[in-house]
Amino acid sequence: MSKTPVMGDPNSVSPNSTRDGWINKLDRKRAEGPFFDGHRVRNQGFSTQAVHAGTHDDPRTGAVGTPIYQASTFILGEDQYGSVEGGFARDRFIYSRYGNPSQWAVQEKLATLEGAESAIVFSSGMAAITASVLALVDKGAHVVAASDLYGGTFNLFNQEFPSLGMSATLVDSYDLEAIEAAIQPNTQMLYFEVITNPVLKVVDIPALVEIAKRHQIRLVVDSTFAPPPVMRPLELGVDLVIHSASKYLNGHSDLIAGVAAGPRKLVDQIWPRLLNYGGSLDPHACFLLERGLKTLPIRMRAHEESATALAKYLETHPAVDRVLYPMLPSHPDHARAKQLMKMGTGNVTFFVKGGDMAALKLMNHLRLPKQATSLGGVESLISLPFNSSQATMTSRQRAAIGIDPGCVRLSVGIEDASDLIADFEQAFTAISTKEMTDA
Numbered sequence: 001m002s003k004t005p006v007m008g009d010p011n012s013v014s015p016n017s018t019r020d021g022w023i024n025k026l027d028r029k030r031a032e033g034p035f036f037d038g039h040r041v042r043n044q045g046f047s048t049q050a051v052h053a054g055t056h057d058d059p060r061t062g063a064v065g066t067p068i069y070q071a072s073t074f075i076l077g078e079d080q081y082g083s084v085e086g087g088f089a090r091d092r093f094i095y096s097r098y099g100n101p102s103q104w105a106v107q108e109k110l111a112t113l114e115g116a117e118s119a120i121v122f123s124s125g126m127a128a129i130t131a132s133v134l135a136l137v138d139k140g141a142h143v144v145a146a147s148d149l150y151g152g153t154f155n156l157f158n159q160e161f162p163s164l165g166m167s168a169t170l171v172d173s174y175d176l177e178a179i180e181a182a183i184q185p186n187t188q189m190l191y192f193e194v195i196t197n198p199v200l201k202v203v204d205i206p207a208l209v210e211i212a213k214r215h216q217i218r219l220v221v222d223s224t225f226a227p228p229p230v231m232r233p234l235e236l237g238v239d240l241v242i243h244s245a246s247k248y249l250n251g252h253s254d255l256i257a258g259v260a261a262g263p264r265k266l267v268d269q270i271w272p273r274l275l276n277y278g279g280s281l282d283p284h285a286c287f288l289l290e291r292g293l294k295t296l297p298i299r300m301r302a303h304e305e306s307a308t309a310l311a312k313y314l315e316t317h318p319a320v321d322r323v324l325y326p327m328l329p330s331h332p333d334h335a336r337a338k339q340l341m342k343m344g345t346g347n348v349t350f351f352v353k354g355g356d357m358a359a360l361k362l363m364n365h366l367r368l369p370k371q372a373t374s375l376g377g378v379e380s381l382i383s384l385p386f387n388s389s390q391a392t393m394t395s396r397q398r399a400a401i402g403i404d405p406g407c408v409r410l411s412v413g414i415e416d417a418s419d420l421i422a423d424f425e426q427a428f429t430a431i432s433t434k435e436m437t438d439a
């Protein structure tokens, strides 16, 4: 009697069972890409890579810059038919959820900037995170992750994992002993953010690499707060790097996108999840992201310059209790920041004396920074964890992850530092005179 085939046979062998040493075969080279021929910019400077890698002129008209391939589908020829049969459909254009030239152009730019063999773009950072994690973790398996993760990622582990038969233990990303102790026989992944939000911890990535290698499990990091050139986690030995490209990578607060980059073998394993969950990036959004990336290096220099000046100003202001900016010696992780970060970013967190109400007053008197969540845009953005990102927590829960009263999250844009400082100066003056007249 013939058996009805069972879809998703739980006894099938998974490529994520790394304890058999499979992970060690990651260095087995596959072809990089998929990339176009002839647009490789690998050994040149970072700004040259940002402008030229992956970008190609229109061969038909000579129009400068990658055309927007606003097509859902592609003509099927022998090569395309053969690619499906031969298992290399990721290397051909068939249908835009599978791959599109606009995606390839921006993927090559991103892979080049990260020093990766391969990259895939997604319709959001969360789509990149979900597809990557679910591709690399099996039913019944376990993940060790940071306790102060981005909210959406926390929800993936907290809300989605149980029904998928997966589990996660959340540990303080500073506590290497606790991280190692949390590893179980079924742990398949360490998942961390290289710089945490909002207290801007600089996580000891080389130590996590060492732990992951010793236990033969993969280390996946979210590097949204440290885009290249600030950090290139793959060079530190991380297996896969993920970003919300909605932030610094695109840099203009005008699109939602995500990316996962790493060895071709791993990215090829994530690609079917892109197809199944459907989070592919639209060609027009690819064009915007490609354009944004061209100025990433000069934007990062401008972010760093304005953020450093503003952080120094805030540090000397009597109404400010404490400033957290990793590139300043006052930051608890300054030594590690100097070791792991090539430069600073625009993220500055500070604590106003007088608590959350004082912070609220200050924020309401500022004219330049916009009150909005998100980060990494050319315009400065400001928000308070107590009434936005961490509003559902109690003040005690917030304090446990370093969010003391008066905490202000600032993503410094690329405006002139002198204008930002003048704006803060007038806001501080306004709240102090108001307090005096109130009294």
Ligand SMILES: *Cc1c(COP(=O)(O)O)cnc(C)c1O
Pocket (backbone or CB within 6 Å): 124, 125, 126, 127, 150, 152, 193, 222, 224, 225, 243, 244, 245, 246, 247, 256, 257, 258
């Ligand atoms: C914004 C963000 C995400 C989610 O990205 P989306 O593009 O909004 O889906 C993930 N991780 C971090 C650290 C983020 O800041």
